[in-house]
Amino acid sequence: MNLRHIAGIAAIAGVALTGAVVAQSNSGKVAEASFADDGAVMAPTDYRRWVFIGAPLTPNALNDGQASFPEFHNVYVEPSAFDHFAETGEWADGTQIAKELVMLREGSDCTEADGACFEVSGNGYFQGEFVGLELTIKDTGRFSDEPGGWVYYSFGHSGEPYAETAQAFPAESCNSCHESNADTDFVFTQFYPVLRAVQGN
Numbered sequence: 001m002n003l004r005h006i007a008g009i010a011a012i013a014g015v016a017l018t019g020a021v022v023a024q025s026n027s028g029k030v031a032e033a034s035f036a037d038d039g040a041v042m043a044p045t046d047y048r049r050w051v052f053i054g055a056p057l058t059p060n061a062l063n064d065g066q067a068s069f070p071e072f073h074n075v076y077v078e079p080s081a082f083d084h085f086a087e088t089g090e091w092a093d094g095t096q097i098a099k100e101l102v103m104l105r106e107g108s109d110c111t112e113a114d115g116a117c118f119e120v121s122g123n124g125y126f127q128g129e130f131v132g133l134e135l136t137i138k139d140t141g142r143f144s145d146e147p148g149g150w151v152y153y154s155f156g157h158s159g160e161p162y163a164e165t166a167q168a169f170p171a172e173s174c175n176s177c178h179e180s181n182a183d184t185d186f187v188f189t190q191f192y193p194v195l196r197a198v199q200g201n
């Protein structure tokens, strides 16, 4: 049931909208994630329609065959959070950023040695299958104990289907590296040309 339906039912019933619904639409600068009663976050379902900001790649061939994340990292920002960042240069409470891991393409055109493939456009790396989904959310109210209000989740590091919910990692697992090394409020804007473009960098 969406907000319009809720508003319609409330109007028919002659009752005021609940505080929760009003709060959601007013704070509504950015769309917020859903959480289960135990605090787990629900996996986003439409993140491949969010704003695609970049695809960092740390292949095994350049990491002694042992990259922690040898896949492409396709990164997407929830659109209303992207708009807020583009307008203000700041990540709003509620911001959601998804990172989907995508294997290098494999096949007869590709080499075992370095994972590169020779395709019609040239020799290089191409995307194969989806193999993992991570999410970060900023909310300085809900996550007031976390540095910067950022929390980090994984819905699995293997093929689909991914987990439907995830619990937050402890800050030392994820948050601390982001805090120390990312350019803009825990987010690695230095690796995302789409964000640098709206920052004017």
Ligand code: HEC
Binding pocket: 056, 057, 058, 073, 075, 097, 098, 099, 134, 135, 136, 152, 153, 154, 169, 173, 174, 175, 177, 178, 182, 186, 187, 188, 189, 191
């Ligand atoms: C050692 C440093 C380090 C740790 C630890 C780390 N990350 Fe990251 N993370 C990065 C870097 C660097 C990027 C951007 C480039 C890339 O994806 O390779 C990134 C990007 C991301 C992004 C995309 C948004 C952004 O901030 O740029 C998400 C989501 C993410 N990481 C989730 C996680 C999760 C979940 C964990 C813990 C399980 C984690 N990270 C731990 C370094 C780290």
